[in-house]
Amino acid sequence: MVEEIELLQYWDVLRKRWMIVVALPLIAALTSGVISFFVIKPVYQSSTTLIVGKKASEPGQDAAKNLENSVLQANQQLAKTYAMIAQSRTVEQNVIKDLNLPLTVEELDSMISINPVKTTEILEIQVTNTNSELAASIANTMAQEFTKAVIEIKKVDSVSIVDTAVIPDKPIKPRKTLNVLIAFVVGLMTSLGLVFLLEYLDNTVKTSSDVEKLLGIPVLGIIPDYEMGN
Numbered sequence: 001m002v003e004e005i006e007l008l009q010y011w012d013v014l015r016k017r018w019m020i021v022v023a024l025p026l027i028a029a030l031t032s033g034v035i036s037f038f039v040i041k042p043v044y045q046s047s048t049t050l051i052v053g054k055k056a057s058e059p060g061q062d063a064a065k066n067l068e069n070s071v072l073q074a075n076q077q078l079a080k081t082y083a084m085i086a087q088s089r090t091v092e093q094n095v096i097k098d099l100n101l102p103l104t105v106e107e108l109d110s111m112i113s114i115n116p117v118k119t120t121e122i123l124e125i126q127v128t129n130t131n132s133e134l135a136a137s138i139a140n141t142m143a144q145e146f147t148k149a150v151i152e153i154k155k156v157d158s159v160s161i162v163d164t165a166v167i168p169d170k171p172i173k174p175r176k177t178l179n180v181l182i183a184f185v186v187g188l189m190t191s192l193g194l195v196f197l198l199e200y201l202d203n204t205v206k207t208s209s210d211v212e213k214l215l216g217i218p219v220l221g222i223i224p225d226y227e228m229g230n
Contacts, residue, residue, distance in 0.1 A: 014195060017199075020198075021188075021192065021195060024191035025185075025187035028184060029183050031183065032183030033180045036179045040173075040174045043171055044129060044135050046135040046138075046168050048125050048139045048142070049122050049124045050122070050123050050160065051162055052158075052159050082116070082123050085149055085153060086123065086150075091149050092112070095138060095145055098141050098144075098145070108138070111138065112125065112127055113125075113127075114126075125142050125165075127139040132168050136166055136167045137165075140164055
């Protein structure tokens, strides 16, 4: 019974200030939608993957079957070294020169992520940019310049491109729908907190139960609000 009374009290509080509960989440969702759809520039990501290692000893056979275990393990251990070479100043300067980019090395470097794939010889080069075509071009040029650099520096037998970078058709961010949903939920939680805070700060007497709590005496009767007819 006590729980039912408390729930009714909560419901009365929400019903009394329902405009705040409804308006604040809608405003937050609308604001997030406008920013996500019209203000924030979409960011695209394109990637290429490569294998650095020893050539297959017998052409026509699956290369993975011909690699010796010792060579495979050595190439895996060298993956971090290859990643450093791929993201080196020399490689990035050559990419800027090849594509005639109006960027500094630091600006280009912030767009690039080199990820050695665990337990494999594969190296992934990811590029993010607000221009989808440019992201793919930078990724492919990075692969070409990395190939030249690693062959010259490490004297490896081969660098094979597994997947070339393609122009992405969808941005990776902003995640517009998710942003709107998050804004709505945050707005709803904020509105509920605000409603109960306003109720807590409101010390006016509104009901008979408020009188009982304030004076500590029972209410014997209530005078209804009655208007005399003409």
